[in-house]
Amino acid sequence: MEVFQHFSVKEILTCSMVLFAVIDIIGSIPIIVSLKQKFGHIEAEKASIVAGLLMIAFLFVGNKILNFIGVDVNSFAIAGAFVIFIIALEMILGIQIQKHSEAKAASIVPIAFPLIAGAGTLTTTLSLKAEYHDINIIFGIILNTVFVYLVLKSANWLEKKIGGGTLKVIEKVFGIILLAISIKLFTANFAQLFQTYVNF
Template sequence: MEAFEHFSIKEIVTCFMVLFAVIDIIGSIPIIVSLKQKFGHIESEKASIVAGILMIVFLFVGKTILNFIGVDVNSFAIAGAFVIFIIALEMILGIQIQRHTEAKAASIVPIAFPLIAGAGTLTTTLSLKAQYHDINIIFGIILNTIFVYIVLKSANWIERKIGEGTLKVVEKVFGIILLAISIKLFTANFAELVQTYIHF
């Protein structure tokens, strides 16, 4: 199959790591636990599947939307790099620039959207398209969807076993990784934009 010609374990791992850091499901465990206590039940399967579908759909439809409004993928990827940069700063410095809206129900909203497949995640998904092959991004999304499902199912147990301190350390480590990736994403797409304008 043509799609599998570009199959790359290295790209899948990179896409998985980027999305994992942006989704920050580990850092969201306290929110998930709070929602479970408030509503009694979280529809883990439905929330995970809907979030995965949202990311995959946006991966393909997002470019069409951009073309319609006259924005190229490289410019969008640079904008995405800034979003990822801000998310990384939040994770590293322990600050909150974007505010989470209060949950009304522990269902598709707010678990699938905006907690998992929020603006930052969707922007990142499309930004990855500028640098990696679709098949590898899809695998990265699927792996994250599976991981999200596992975390949603066992959020209480994870919080008890890992502890808040360890969760904070994990969050900061992924924040640094995310910061480096955002800079790489910016420089690569900025270089392509410059080359495009030089040729014009």
């Protein structure tokens, strides 16, 4: 088939590794366990499918959507940075900013977005599109989606293996890391926005 003429295992592995690093589902395990304790249940299937579809959809129409609503990629990334910042504050300070009382399970928000298919992940798919063929990026997204599903499905097992005290320590450490990521995401994209307006 013509769609598979650009199929490349090397490109798939490269795209998979890049997305794996950006999604960082392993580093998000403390968050997942925390959400499991907070909500009581994580809808692994729904979260994984929605996250995967978001990434694939954004690969093809990301720029068009942002242009249509008059938002550039840098502004989109900054908005994502604020969301990550709030999640990090919750983890570090042990406070609740988001309201979870109406939800019976964690799935689309905040797992599918912004934890998995967040601003960083979605903008990364656009960056990959400039260097690699779409079919290989899609396979890279699918591989990461499957791995994410396996991690989310293991939430109960992870919760049992990680003790309460250990979880609190790890949660605060990763909260600080998330905070640093949000600040880096904000400053990098703000600098680009500022440079754009200055040149304009």
